Amino acid sequence: MTLVENLFIILALIFTSCFFSMSEIALAAARKIRLRQLADDGDQRAHLVLGLQTHPGNFFTVVQIGLNAVAIMGGIVGESAFTPYIASTLSHWLPAHWVPQTSFILSFTLVTSLFILFADLMPKRIAMAMPEAVALRLVKPLLTCILILKPIVLLFNGLANLIFRVLRVPAERNDDITSDDIYAVMDAGAEAGVLDTNEQQMMESVFQMQSIPVTSAMTARESIAFLSLGDDETMLKRKIADNPHHKFLVCDGQLDAIKGFVNSTELLIRLINEQTLDLKSSSVVQTCPIIPDTLSLSEALEYFKSHRVDFAVVMNEYALVLGVVTFNDLQSAVMGSWVLAEGEEQIVARDEDSWLVDGVTPITDVLRTLQIDEMPHSQNYETIAGFMMFMLKKIPRRTDSVSYAGYKFEVVDIDDYKVDQLLVTRIKSNTESEPAAQH
Structure with a gap:
């Protein structure tokens, strides 16, 4: 054959190898989420790609048959195509005994370089850059190759599956999406500037709602203002004036003896109409929604949705009131500083x-x-005050401190045994690796 004919055959082999190289990378790198979106939009090729990804054995067998066959043919044709011409050129410059070996090495190097550059490196980089688009274009020709080579594919694929079963090696990848995968995508989006810091934190909070207890978002019992059945009208007016809330719990002397709740708007209407505020005989007391303290934020939100309420009393297994949680509390737990009014931030830098x-x-x-990745034994407490009590093994006092994860947590304000405020400072020295408590 002439040099032109050999060049044409080599170009055809390079094109064939390019096809198999792009198919291999594109179908392996194509994202299933994107392919499912395309399939839902009616693209039948996306269904075909998903099918090959689900059962990749036939696909990889055909690709390897094609790549190896083309590589062998390329070496044979390339050596016979270029060696005579290179030898003829070198015969004028080198001794006769050096010409065969040198011409073979140069021919081998030339053919190998062409295949590496045009049949392997460039196609694979293109396929990695846009895997879904390339996979959709090449899936039908690849399925045709699988159909043509089906007997050989079945033979090699069957042998591979047999070896996998003997060695107990999984032959299919696990494509289940985990929460860690989602967090990684959000981190990548934040680094790329697609998400800002607040959006990333809000999205992470949404995913954490299932694991965060509702008690972390509630108003604790000591901060609850309630009305008592025994309060006279003057006392009721004073409590309402001192605590301008939309709703008030109604209790029989103590907070744990809940009788219901009243809407402050209805109380205002009764005052305007010069009616009595006697809660014992009043019809304004409504049944109070109560939820257990074992619910998560997500479960509490679902309770609000299904019962069409915007607040609930949180109660423990001993029928003691732990606090009150509202829809705004749940919203604040998710959106953080986006919904907090100025001065309500719990962490101030x-x-x-x-x-x-x-x-x-x-x-x-x-x-x-x-x-910080995690706190020690975090299942034992829900707040930073609980962390201090757990680490100190006592009721904290002012100036008590705990050092952990490169930070010093110091109690700066106590209110009747309650940790009211802490000062957290970064420890400059990184030599401390274990948590330490100071009294």
């Missing part, structure tokens, strides 16, 4: 190395702000 933290701040918010 003094500078880049210190923060003032409210004692009832959920531990998840502390972890996020300080970028």
Whole structure:
């Protein structure tokens, strides 16, 4: 054959190898989420690609048959195509005994370089850059190759499956999407500038709602203002004036003896109409929604949705009231500072190395702000005050401190045994690796 004919055959082999190389990378790298979106939009090729990804044995067998066959043919044709011409050229410059070996090496190098550059490197980089588009274009020709080579495919694929079963090696990849995968995508989006920091934190909070207890978002019992059945009209007016809430719990002397709740708007209407505010005989007391303290934020939100309420009393297994949670509390737990009014932030940065933290701040918010992976035995407490009690093994006092994960947590304000505020400072020295408590 002439040089032109040999060049044409080599170009055809390079084109064939390019097809198999692009198919291999594109179908392996194509994202299933994107392919499912395309399939839902009516693209039948996306269904075909998903089918090959689900059962990749036939696909990989055909690709390897094609690549190996083309590589062997390329070596044979290339050596016979270029060696005589290179030898003829070198015969004028080199001794006769050096010409055969040198011409063979140069011919081998030339053919190998052409295949590496045009049949392997460039096609694979193109396929990696846009895997879904390439996979959709090549899936039908690849299925045709699988059909043509089906007997050989079945033979090699069957032998491979047999060896996998003997060695107990899984032959299919697990494409289940985990929460870690979603977090990784959000982190990548934040690094790329697609998401800002607040959006990333809000989305992470949504995914964490199933694991965060509702008690982390509630108003604790000591902060609840309630009306008692024994209060006279003067006392009721004073409590309402001192605590301008939309709803008030109605109890029989103590908070744990809940009788219901009243809407402050209805009480105002009764005052305007010069009616009595005697709660014992009043029809304004409504049944109070009560939820257990074992619910997560997600479950509490579902309860609000299904029962069409916007608040609920949180009660433990001993029928003791732990607090009250509202829809706004749940919303704040997800959206954080986006819905907090000025002055309501529970974590206030003094500078880049210190923060003032409210004692009832959920531990998840502390972890996020300080970028700490986890707290020790975090299942035993829900707030930063609980963390201090757990680490100190006692009721904290002012100036008590705990050092952990490169931070010093110091109690700066106590209110009747309650940790009201802490000062968190970054420890400059990184030599400390174990948590330490100071009394």
